[in-house]
Amino acid sequence: MRTIITISGLLFICLLLMVPAKASSTKVLAKIDISEQRMRIFVDGKVQHSWPVSTARRG
Template sequence: MTPARAGVVVQIDKSSQRMAVSVDGMTRYSWPVSTGRNGYGTPSGVFHPQMMARRWYSRRYYNSPMPHSIFFYHGFAIHGTTELARLGGPASHGCVRLHPSHAAALFALVERSGPRNTRIEISNQRACSSEACPRT
């Protein structure tokens, strides 16, 4: 018996600050992200979306906007950011930040596939080689 595959797999590599998004086993996107800066870790592991919100504001950090939030572990989420210059380097309080258009695209993919058919993998290892990951 083979394990069921998630329709959407989101792989986040904290060492390269990149996200690869696969749909039905095919890599569709590779985007720069910002994960937790020094003193604010982003959890590693395998997760599934627990809650989604198109518009969310941080209750902990100055009511900061967190558009297209996909919460995956306690208060940690993947979401859009306005701090575009900081993408590609650790900058957050532990969340995974994306360009707003990338966050919207990911949100729509997860919404269509469903949280149960979405897996979020966070590690310190490259999600794919540069040849395997299209840069969009």
């Protein structure tokens, strides 16, 4: 009985893995400002992250 439950559980997990995932319509954009030496990540037009970067330029 325990074997049947285990096999049933594994089959259920396999079926879940075959269900296609819904595509995301989120727009992600990375912009690098050389004069400020910063990289900003925009998600749906809003700044989500900002990091200093090295662009091999003084500043």
